[in-house]
Amino acid sequence: MDMQTIVFYSLAFAAVFSAILLVSLRNIARSLFLFFVVLFAVAGLYLFALADFVAITQVMVYVGGILILMLFAFMLSNREMFRQLQRGTAHFIAIPVWQALPIAILFLTVMLYTALHVGRNEPPWITASREAGTVIRAADNTVEQLGVHTMTHYLLPFEVVSVLLMMALIGAAHLARKEGDA
């Protein structure tokens, strides 16, 4: 095993184990900090697919924005939650858990089967791309290419996303305003 494989496997295990721990812990604050670990590990995995700009965006948007928002929301709404947690463990193994677990495992099985299938017989477009030499190489300047394509070929999705961001901004501001002063 070379260095690359070892780093990939450690990042993948960090992501998956932190995610499993995240959904099984009962303390919400710890879960949110584990989410931090998952996001960093997944950003590291993006680097292995030669998507450096996406990895940086992930760290900036998710860790810098979304996680802080979630911590704020947690701290603003946790008083009742702590009381619920202390009140009892009656719901510790609730019905939804043993219903949810088989559903999740079934999804996992189907997707693992598909992934291994894709690994065995490669899709024809990937083979064609490898033969044509249009695979992204480590030396390519991804940021420049992404900028050019965003402004030319993907201009319509870019505009749609910007309109959606504005809608989300207005909607969030509307929801967060005080009751009464409409």
Added chain:
Amino acid sequence: MITITHFLVVGAWLFSIGLYAVLARRNAILVLVGIELMINAAILNLVAFGRYDSSLYGGQAFALFAIVLAAAAVAVALAIILNVYKHHKTVNPEDISDLKD
């Protein structure tokens, strides 16, 4: 050598864990974290397949759009959760059963 199967397997795990969080957790914030995990798994697949498309960079471009969508969704959802908490004094989705008080 890191093949595409490696990425797909990690993505499958993350997606299933996110699905479990959405289905089983009793806290709206953790349900949201589960949705984010599933979006991250999808982005990982986009990026992994996008590696074989250096003419248009489709995978990476749409990964960026997906990150933007996730951020917008989280902002609105957290505003809704805080409002729901103000009204019902709980963020457990099972206790929130009425649309109008």
